[in-house]
Amino acid sequence: MQLVPYIVAYVAIAIFxxxxxxxxxxxxxxxxxxxxxxxxxxxEAKKAHYGGSYLEESEWWNKPREVSLLGELKVMIxxxxxxxxxxxxxxxxxxxxxxxxxxxxxxxxxxxxxxxxGLLAAIAPELIAGGFGDLLRYVILGLGAVGMALAIFGxxxxxxxxxxxxxxxxxxxxxxLFNLVFFxxxxxxxxxxxxxxxxDFAITAAFVANLVTFNPVAxxxxxxxxxxxxxxxxxxxxxxxxxxxTHMSHFVGKYFAYHAIRWNDAPNLKGGDQEExxxxxxxxxxxxxxxHIKGDGTKRWADAATEDFSK
Amino acid sequence: MKRSISIKDISxxxxxxxxITAEDQIPLPPPYDKPEFDPPIPPLSDKARENxxxxxxxxxxxxxxxxxxxxxxxxxxxxxxxxxxCFSEDNNWTFLQPLVMSMEHCAKCQTCSDACHIxxxxxxxxxxxxxxxxxxxxxxxHKYIKxxxxxxxxxxxLNWKTVARLIELSYRCxxxxxxxxxxxxxxxNALLAREIRKIASQEMGIAAKEIHDDGSMLQLKVxxxxxxxxxxxxxxVEFIDEDITEMTGIETKTPFDVxxxxxLMLHNAGExxxxxxxxxxxxxxxxxxxxxxxxxxxxxxxxxxNYGVWYDxxxxxxxxxxHAQAAQKLGVKKIVLGECGHAHxxxxxxxxxxxxxxxxxxxxxxxxxxLDIVKSGKIKFDKSRNDFPVVLHDPCNMVRLMGIVxxxxxxxxxxxxxxxxxxxxxxxxxxxxxxxxxGFAIMSGHNFADWRHHMTGRRKFRQILNAxxxxxxxxxxxxxxxxxxxxxxxxxxxxxxxxxxxxxxxxYYGGLVELMVNAMVxxxxxxIDWEWR
Numbered sequence: 074m075q076l077v078p079y080i081v082a083y084v085a086i087a088i089f090x091x092x093x094x095x096x097x098x099x100x101x102x103x104x105x106x107x108x109x110x111x112x113x114x115x116x117e118a119k120k121a122h123y124g125g126s127y128l129e130e131s132e133w134w135n136k137p138r139e140v141s142l143l144g145e146l147k148v149m150i151x152x153x154x155x156x157x158x159x160x161x162x163x164x165x166x167x168x169x170x171x172x173x174x175x176x177x178x179x180x181x182x183x184x185x186x187x188x189x190x191g192l193l194a195a196i197a198p199e200l201i202a203g204g205f206g207d208l209l210r211y212v213i214l215g216l217g218a219v220g221m222a223l224a225i226f227g228x229x230x231x232x233x234x235x236x237x238x239x240x241x242x243x244x245x246x247x248x249x250l251f252n253l254v255f256f257x258x259x260x261x262x263x264x265x266x267x268x269x270x271x272x273d274f275a276i277t278a279a280f281v282a283n284l285v286t287f288n289p290v291a292x293x294x295x296x297x298x299x300x301x302x303x304x305x306x307x308x309x310x311x312x313x314x315x316x317x318x319t320h321m322s323h324f325v326g327k328y329f330a331y332h333a334i335r336w337n338d339a340p341n342l343k344g345g346d347q348e349e350x351x352x353x354x355x356x357x358x359x360x361x362x363x364x365h366i367k368g369d370g371t372k373r374w375a376d377a378a379t380e381d382f383s384k
Numbered sequence: 385m386k387r388s389i390s391i392k393d394i395s396x397x398x399x400x401x402x403x404i405t406a407e408d409q410i411p412l413p414p415p416y417d418k419p420e421f422d423p424p425i426p427p428l429s430d431k432a433r434e435n436x437x438x439x440x441x442x443x444x445x446x447x448x449x450x451x452x453x454x455x456x457x458x459x460x461x462x463x464x465x466x467x468x469x470c471f472s473e474d475n476n477w478t479f480l481q482p483l484v485m486s487m488e489h490c491a492k493c494q495t496c497s498d499a500c501h502i503x504x505x506x507x508x509x510x511x512x513x514x515x516x517x518x519x520x521x522x523x524x525x526h527k528y529i530k531x532x533x534x535x536x537x538x539x540x541x542l543n544w545k546t547v548a549r550l551i552e553l554s555y556r557c558x559x560x561x562x563x564x565x566x567x568x569x570x571x572x573n574a575l576l577a578r579e580i581r582k583i584a585s586q587e588m589g590i591a592a593k594e595i596h597d598d599g600s601m602l603q604l605k606v607x608x609x610x611x612x613x614x615x616x617x618x619x620x621v622e623f624i625d626e627d628i629t630e631m632t633g634i635e636t637k638t639p640f641d642v643x644x645x646x647x648l649m650l651h652n653a654g655e656x657x658x659x660x661x662x663x664x665x666x667x668x669x670x671x672x673x674x675x676x677x678x679x680x681x682x683x684x685x686x687x688x689x690n691y692g693v694w695y696d697x698x699x700x701x702x703x704x705x706x707h708a709q710a711a712q713k714l715g716v717k718k719i720v721l722g723e724c725g726h727a728h729x730x731x732x733x734x735x736x737x738x739x740x741x742x743x744x745x746x747x748x749x750x751x752x753x754x755l756d757i758v759k760s761g762k763i764k765f766d767k768s769r770n771d772f773p774v775v776l777h778d779p780c781n782m783v784r785l786m787g788i789v790x791x792x793x794x795x796x797x798x799x800x801x802x803x804x805x806x807x808x809x810x811x812x813x814x815x816x817x818x819x820x821x822x823g824f825a826i827m828s829g830h831n832f833a834d835w836r837h838h839m840t841g842r843r844k845f846r847q848i849l850n851a852x853x854x855x856x857x858x859x860x861x862x863x864x865x866x867x868x869x870x871x872x873x874x875x876x877x878x879x880x881x882x883x884x885x886x887x888x889x890x891x892y893y894g895g896l897v898e899l900m901v902n903a904m905v906x907x908x909x910x911x912i913d914w915e916w917r
Contacts, residue, residue, distance in 0.1 A: 126787025330570025
């Protein structure tokens with residue numbers, strides 16, 4: 074019986090990793106597409122602040138192109154952490170969405186610290202025996218408690234908005250509501266477990282430590298309060314499993330939306346690397362049926378694009 | 385008429401789903417804040433209502449209402465076939481990844497709605513939300529192509545009305561991508577509007593007549609969407625040279641087909657027809673600066689337009705190739721795009737992933753070229769000749785979608801007194817579309833032009849009026865809207881005309897090079913003659 078939460082957690086983590094990698098690989102293997110950038114492009118070193126691009130320079134192809142990784146980080150980090158675009162363009166939703174997302178980040182951070190502490194305890198227990206160990210435990214307590222509270226508050230706010238705003242409600246599916254309810258229940262159970270059974274996250278930290286050290290032993294307290302810690306661990310594991318199977322995988326998609334599309338301004342220079350890939354696209358067949366194309370599966374893009382209509 | 389509608393309503397009922405009335409819209413700023421100065425959109429004719437698919441009491445496509453069940457089924461099946469092809473690597477490599485990203489990740493938060501000028505100017509009618517058409521196509525795709533659960537993705541009925549109205553709805557978006565700019569996740573609902581247009585055109589043979597038959601097809605058949613062939617273009621440009629010579633006092637000759645020139649100049653041929661002073665000004669400036677340049681009389685190369693960019697990837701590729709082939713034939717070092725936003729984006733950015741080898745000839749905007757001329761000091765400018773208020777319009781294709789923001793402003797500062805230069809709010813990459821984007825500027829069937837002025841062009845007119853709010857609003861105090869894009873100029877001309885804003889309030893419009901030539905010390909004063917054309 075004591076193995077069940079461990080098995081659920083291992084399966085969930087495995088599916089999460091596989092699903093995220095699968096999505097990443099699937100999207101990165103998509104064929105080259107035409108440029109469809111949108112300004113401001115954050116890596117334009119000296120021009121990003123007003124939305125300018127290298128296309129403002131005459132004969133830009135003869136000049137060195139400056140791509141600023143720092144510029145991208147200056148946009149992406151605040152965007153990921155604080156949802157800057159949402160704050161600017163939809164503040165009513167941001168006051169709900171920001172605590173939800175930031176709460177998740179804190180809980181993830183809490184879990185990472187638990188994992189690190191567990192590994193340290195196994196490898197060098199003397200390191201966490203003293204004050205440093207106490208510090209880690211306080212960090213875990215702070216991140217976990219605040220993170221869960223924020224995530225629950227945010228999820229409840231998002232649910233309320235989705236149910237009461239006519240525009241959001243019209244576009245909301247059953248799954249959209251289920252996703253939020255799932256978050257509320259899973260984090261609600263975990264928060265209740267913290268309040269009732271596990272006030273210093275000692276049980277949870279021990280469970281995570283056992284997970285990372287592959288030591289699936291029974292833990293005292295996991296059956297307390299009608300198995301609340303066990304139920305919480307199982308629900309949070311299922312949530313981890315579920316997220317990458319839904320459109321909540323936008324944390325992967327956003328990378329492509331920005332780096333592969335919105336900020337993808339890499340020019341195709343004559344004789345450069347891109348030409349071979351483009352030529353590969355132009356020999357692909359097309360089957361579009363309209364009379365001005367008449368794609369029959371043997372006609373290639375290059376054939377269709379060079380048809381002469383002037384005769 | 386139903387005021388507020390739901391996504392599922394697109395499959396239901398007959399006739400228009402909504403009708404925008406004057407009461408729905410926010411009043412324009414002074415001096416147009418009285419109802420008598422802001423006439424309502426006239427209703428669609430009964431005949432048009434009877435014959436064509438009608439979404440919102442206007443018609444863009446003249447899509448006939450199916451007469452038999454077989455025709456209804458055909459419409460649905462063709463659409464599904466096209467939708468499936470949109471997700472095929474072979475058929476849609478051009479946009480597959482952007483399409484999938486936008487189909488998969490929308491959080492349906494509606495953040496994009498407030499960025500859309502059409503939605504806001506409609507009085508926040510849900511039909512014009514950027515997400516409305518996207519949500520319809522997402523639901524169709526998941527339910528009828530992927531056979532996925534409607535509980536997950538939302539439900540929708542699919543019948544001929546769903547398809548026909550959705551296609552018509554794809555022509556209620558300027559594809560300015562302002563909505564995409566605000567999306568926290570990077571979803572691009574404007575792209576989805578274009579993908580719906582693509583399905584309609586590439587699979588079903590449905591497109592706006594002005595854009596396809598009279599636009600891209602005419603260009604491919606005759607050489608220009610204006611209908612001009614090589615001989616007519618050369619004759620017209622000779623006339624322009626004569627007129628410009630007379631107006632400026634500078635002998636002007638536009639070179640044609642000069643092999644080995646540095647620059648192939650590509651104008652929107654609409655300029656030659658409607659605003660001949662614009663290509664004439666380029667000739668004056670390029671000649672005065674001593675540039676090595678030429679125009680081409682080769683097939684389609686005297687018209688830089690590429691309407692495919694609005695609706696059809698194949699038509700797009702065909703035109704881009706013709707432009708590149710003409711440049712290759714002349715052996716020029718680069719192609720420079722004139723004041724035409726969509727031609728800029730088409731050949732510089734999108735065709736970047738189409739042209740390879742000898743056809744991969746460098747292409748650039750006229751803006752940095754013009755700025756180089758200013759900086760070179762080869763031409764002397766007298767700012768005082770442009771001593772009138774000038775407000776700059778940012779064409780979406782050139783600014784938000786290419787990042788060309790600064791050169792035109794630097795040029796303005798060199799040829800217009802700084803205290804006379806005004807900015808719209810917002811401007812730069814956050815600008816609003818003129819209202820003519822994605823082909824609307826040339827679409828005027830039935831009451832569509834009225835709808836366009838009230839819905840898509842209204843925000844730009846509002847911005848123009850606000851920009852000039854501290855200026856005397858009469859014709860004795862002319863004010864200049866500088867729109868360095870043919871399409872935008874056409875739309876701004878139409879809306880100034882619609883509200884009689886030149887006659888009543890002295891609001892005039894034109895391009896950037898006209899201001900430059902007007903300020904040239906060597907040019908006879910008064911090049912800008914304030915005559916409405």
